[in-house]
Amino acid sequence: MTLAKDKPGNPGTEELPLVWYSWVVAVLCLLSYAVSFVSRNVWSTALPVAAPALKLSMTQAGGLMTAFYIGYVAANFFSGFFVDRFGPRKTLAAASFFTGLFTLLIPFASSYVTIFLLRVGAGIAAGPLFSGGVKFQLAWFPQKARATAMGLVMTGPALGGVIANGAFAPLIQAKGWQTGFKIAALVTLTVAVLTFFFAKERGSALGTASKSVRVLTPEEKAADRKALLAVLLKRSFIVGCVAQMVMVGIGQGWTTWIMLYFTKVQGFSLAKAGALLAGTGLVALFTGTSVGIISDLLKARKKPCYIGAVGGFVFTAALLFTTNVALLTTFLVLRIIIGAFLSLINTMQAETVVGPYAGRAMGIYNGICQLGSVIFPVVLGLLLDVSGGNFFIVLMSLATAYLVVGLLVGFGMEETVKVTTKPTAAA
Incomplete structure (x- = not known):
């Protein structure tokens, strides 16, 4: 579905104006x-119930989360x-x-291998998600x-996490892990x-197979590949x-x-753990958009990432040193709010x-990411098996990884906001 008035002869780098339907498309990407x-992530929510029922080790349980991403990573390299x-x-x-x-097929599987392969298949299917969303934006x-x-748009993962933890945790506890998978599938x-039926394409979102897009000459195709x-x-x-x-490893390991x-x-x-994580996760429904607004107002992407790196380290590590529910809640909320600044990498x-x-x-970018x-879920699961369930190692590994990200952004990435200044009049 395309907007006739927005069909260019050939999609390029031109910017089209912001219109009300821009936000409809953004919400569809979010969903x-x-x-x-x-x-x-319904598997991670179901893990405390499903892993014992299926007689899985922690390494095998982590492997079923990794299985999705084996397919997802592979698909990203060609789905673009x-x-x-x-x-x-x-x-x-x-x-x-x-x-x-x-x-939907997973609850009907009878073996670990079958579930593993279905998770790989789901990951392959999800391959176009990121590149398609960016193309729309x-x-x-x-x-x-x-x-x-x-x-x-990146509020979508947070919304999915809130739903997986808040709605699916009590559902799985009451009805079983199979029911959780069935409902997750129907919503998807x-x-x-x-x-x-409701997404629309215009400008650079128009596919090259679209009748409204001029066919590129061999020279133009070669130039396109060279630019890529x-x-x-x-x-x-x-x-x-x-x-x-x-x-991404931090997020999925977490x-x-x-x-x-x-x-x-x-x-x-x-149910209580799900409620705590879902409740604090509600904050993430607002942080992504808020960080984006702040970044657009400041005309900066890179410097806010430093705040996210330090905050992510501090408030992830802090969870290890208290059992007080109020403090745990506070640290979880602050971890989300401050860590959200790192979303500007995308x-x-x-x-x-x-x-x-x-x-x-x-x-390709998302495939690498x-x-x-x-890596993270299965490696952390292996660490848990080897260390006898030592979560100090797991959380400190995740916390330290935030600092690594901050260093990479600081020393390796360029600011992408182009700030223009008006020329001064000659005296």
Whole structure:
């Protein structure tokens, strides 16, 4: 579905004006993210119940979270081609549809291997999610509002986390882990339908297969590939990939094991732990957009990341030194608020790749980043098995990783906001 008045002869780097429907598209991207994170993270919510029922070790349990990201990482390296070719509307709708379908089949699986393979399949299906969302944002939002849009869309993972913890934890405790997977799948399938019928494309979001887009000449295709390669080999872009890979690893390592930390170490019931994490996670529904607004007003992306790195370290480590519920709640909230500034890494990377190759570039970027999701859950699970369940090692590893991200941003990435000054009149 496209807007006729916004069809250019060939999608490029031009900025189209911000209109009311820009926010409709952003919300659809947000929902696509949210249901994807419900489907992928319902396993971490179900883990305290499902792992004993399936007689899994902690390494095997972490492996089922990693399984999703094995497929997701692999798919990101080629799914950007489909986003650029067919446009983000069809690819995002297909991503949600097949993610939901594979998730729906998991409760009917009878073996660990089958569940593992279905999780891999769900991950492959979700491959176009990030590159498709970025393609939409670059087309619908000019630079002056882009960080705000990125912040709003990236609220989706937080919303998915709140739903997975707040709604699914008591549901799983009462009805079983299989019911949780079935409902997660149905919600994901619903968003697939909404995206297909209500998302619209314009400008650089139009796929190259669209009838409204002029077919590129061989020379133009060669220039396009050359420009893409130049972006991928840029030092700032490469360092940004590594920094976000660590950030994604922190997030998935946290999501996979924090529920178990609160139930096994802090002594919470599954429902109470879910309520605490969902309640504090509500803050993340506002922090992404707020950080984007602050960044757009300050006309800065890089410096706010330093605040996020330090805050993430301090308030993740702080959870190890108290059992007081009020303090735990405070540290969880502050960790989310301050750590949110690191989400600007995604905005910097997106602004680096503006152009008709954005889908491919951001697909490759996200593929590299999601290696963190493959590595962190299983490595942390292995550490837990080897150390006899020592969560001090796990949380301190996650906390220290924040400082690593701060150093990478500080010494390896370039500021992407172009601040222009008006020329002074000659005397």
